[in-house]
Amino acid sequence: MSTQPKISLLRRKLKEEWLFDCQCVRCLDSTEFGSYFSSLKCDCKGFFCKVVKDDIKEKLVCSNCHLEKDLFSQLKSETDILQTIQNLNDEVKLLELEETLLKNKNYHKNHYLLFALRRRYLDIVDIKSVDDLRKVSRLSKHVIDVLQLIEPGCTKIFGRYLSLMLESEMRLLTDAKKSNRIDENEFRLRMKQVIQGRLKAVKLQSNFVK
Known part of the structure; x- marks a missing residue:
């Protein structure tokens, strides 16, 4: 499991598509106020709402079981x-x-x-x-x-x-x-x-x- 800092999936999307690092309340909350609006669901019923980057590539991290998975x-x-x-x-x-x-x-x-x-x-x-x-x-x-x-x-x-x-x-x-x-x-x-x-x-x- 990576020990690198994690960012919300929504912030990662905005940075990639609109080239800015949003600091609004919703973007800073990886759960998006409990809606998981931008996140995919894990088999364990958790949500892939955070992004972590290691030396090779980015992965999504489950909020529940902490599984790291490439779903990009x-x-x-x-x-x-x-x-x-x-x-x-x-x-x-x-x-x-x-x-x-x-x-x-x-x-x-x-x-x-x-x-x-x-x-x-x-x-x-x-x-x-x-x-x-x-x-x-x-x-x-x-x-x-x-x-x-x-x-x-x-x-x-x-x-x-x-x-x-x-x-x-x-x-x-x-x-x-x-x-x-x-x-x-x-x-x-x-x-x-x-x-x-x-x-x-x-x-x-x-x-x-x-």
Whole structure:
């Protein structure tokens, strides 16, 4: 095991691609506020979130078992995957790619590729059915969960996805009520909670929020 100083994977990426050594709070935290947003997952359930360099080459180090592994070829392939995600305009293909990534043992629910994919889906989705509403609700929830880790606080982007999630949930509640899957009391209670959340989402998307 190398005894050389370790740096976060995110800082290493920024230095390589943008030629500067970032000193922000998130970059100095190798876990990226517990999200492991840029990190691959180890078989032991830890995360390859630190980089160490010996006399020969760089390696990634697991946060749990401390295994050192060269995964940089996979990291480089992520650039192509991200480009594919950004160029995809097909909802079905995006969901198929999500399933493929989740089957890869190195990716996890908070990984930035899955975050980008879910945002892309929400950007292009044309809601035509109750099933589409369920997908929007699920994917919005994932995006919100990650945002709360990597960008905590009141932000416009958080407000946007909160609004998407709550709008889909409002429509799902209405459908459930019409289909008699929930009674009037439950419908009113849950709808009240959704409306309160939507008021918050509207405020977050105002010009007074960054």
